[in-house]
Amino acid sequence: MRELLLAVGEDPDRTGLRDTPARVARAYREMFAGLYEEPDHVLDRTFDESHQELVLVTDIPLYSCCEHHLVPFHGVAHVGYIPNSQGRVTGLSKLARLVDLYAKRPQVQERLTSQVADALMRKLQPRGAIVVIEAEHLCMAMRGIRKPGARTTTSAVRGMLQTSATSRAEAIELIRSRR
Numbered sequence: 001m002r003e004l005l006l007a008v009g010e011d012p013d014r015t016g017l018r019d020t021p022a023r024v025a026r027a028y029r030e031m032f033a034g035l036y037e038e039p040d041h042v043l044d045r046t047f048d049e050s051h052q053e054l055v056l057v058t059d060i061p062l063y064s065c066c067e068h069h070l071v072p073f074h075g076v077a078h079v080g081y082i083p084n085s086q087g088r089v090t091g092l093s094k095l096a097r098l099v100d101l102y103a104k105r106p107q108v109q110e111r112l113t114s115q116v117a118d119a120l121m122r123k124l125q126p127r128g129a130i131v132v133i134e135a136e137h138l139c140m141a142m143r144g145i146r147k148p149g150a151r152t153t154t155s156a157v158r159g160m161l162q163t164s165a166t167s168r169a170e171a172i173e174l175i176r177s178r179r
């Protein structure tokens, strides 16, 4: 970080910047903590609720970091799944924890979206999963093309939510009509 400050023409020894490299190191440790966490552990505890229809958590706030520019992208994630025939469900907070874990890595939005869906499929073996992420990329807002407000939507749909048009339509409708 000291080298970086020098490279942009700053004086890393001036009072305001003296603690910055260590401060940024601590901030990065937090922002990229997901690199050191095991996603499957998030979903270790499940409950047998014999619920076999859609479970959907919408508007999970999301902060991640674009791996191309190392600047933030932020928005919301909607995460849903249809439990398997045993009705194995996870705690609702775990869906948000999963989003957080993968968001706290250098990311691209597409990979973040599919990683969450794939972790759900792997661990819960649900009949289907859907993840939709809507985000604004600051690398497109504050620099470069400079289009603040432009929003990117990505989706990852697996299993029955991919193959059954009715199931997918129900989930999409619930995501669209929220609030």
Ligand SMILES: Nc1nc2c(ncn2[C@@H]2O[C@H](COP(=O)(O)OP(=O)(O)OP(=O)(O)O)[C@@H](O)[C@H]2O)c(=O)[nH]1
Binding pocket: 066, 067, 068, 107, 108, 109, 110, 137, 139, 140, 144, 145
């Ligand atoms: N697919 C995808 N692209 C992203 C994401 N975040 C940032 N980008 C894009 O990554 C691309 C990197 O393009 P480059 O041409 O290598 O970099 P650049 O010269 O800084 O590009 P500009 O942003 O167009 O100025 C840009 O088009 C970004 O908009 C993401 O999550 N997914």
Ligand SMILES: [Zn+2]
Binding pocket: 066, 067, 068, 069, 070, 071, 137, 139, 140
């Ligand atoms: Zn970027």
